[in-house]
Amino acid sequence: MLSNPVKTQQRPHRGGRGRCASCEHPDQKLINEGLAAGKSLLSLSKRFHITRSSLKHHRAHLSESLVAIQTAAGAEGIVEQLQDLVRRARRFLDSAELSGNSAQGLTAIRELRESLLVLGRVTGELTPAPVVVDLATMPAFIAMRTKMVRALAAFPEARLAIVAVLDVDDA
Numbered sequence: 001m002l003s004n005p006v007k008t009q010q011r012p013h014r015g016g017r018g019r020c021a022s023c024e025h026p027d028q029k030l031i032n033e034g035l036a037a038g039k040s041l042l043s044l045s046k047r048f049h050i051t052r053s054s055l056k057h058h059r060a061h062l063s064e065s066l067v068a069i070q071t072a073a074g075a076e077g078i079v080e081q082l083q084d085l086v087r088r089a090r091r092f093l094d095s096a097e098l099s100g101n102s103a104q105g106l107t108a109i110r111e112l113r114e115s116l117l118v119l120g121r122v123t124g125e126l127t128p129a130p131v132v133v134d135l136a137t138m139p140a141f142i143a144m145r146t147k148m149v150r151a152l153a154a155f156p157e158a159r160l161a162i163v164a165v166l167d168v169d170d171a
Ligand SMILES: [Zn+2]
Pocket: 013, 020, 021, 022, 023, 024, 057, 058, 059, 061, 062
């Protein structure tokens, strides 16, 4: 388990005078929940006795605070549970292989794969593959390319140069 999220409160925040009344407030969690829920600064200011400008300033710390709280409360638990699922699925797969139960084996493989994928995403080992855009196959690009080549009809040399560069049929 990670250290207590309260620790983040002691870290000085950028801006202001290095202190944040909201971050150091004993009800920080409730303040964050209020801000995250979109409660008005006025109502939060009254409820927690913090100035509105301080609350406004604290908004910038909100994600950091929430991340710290969520990490401490849940993320590690999730990873542990996923790892447990992976172990179980492996055992399931082993027993399926031993008994020759292919249906059970396939189910186990599916579960294992699913758990590993989620685990990989959670731990960051699996980052989504970058999206590759193939410009040459995009209709808008093809249309533009055709127009360019046509527009250069009166300039044969330029046209040939463009045709060569754009790898377009010399139609
Ligand atoms: Zn703050």
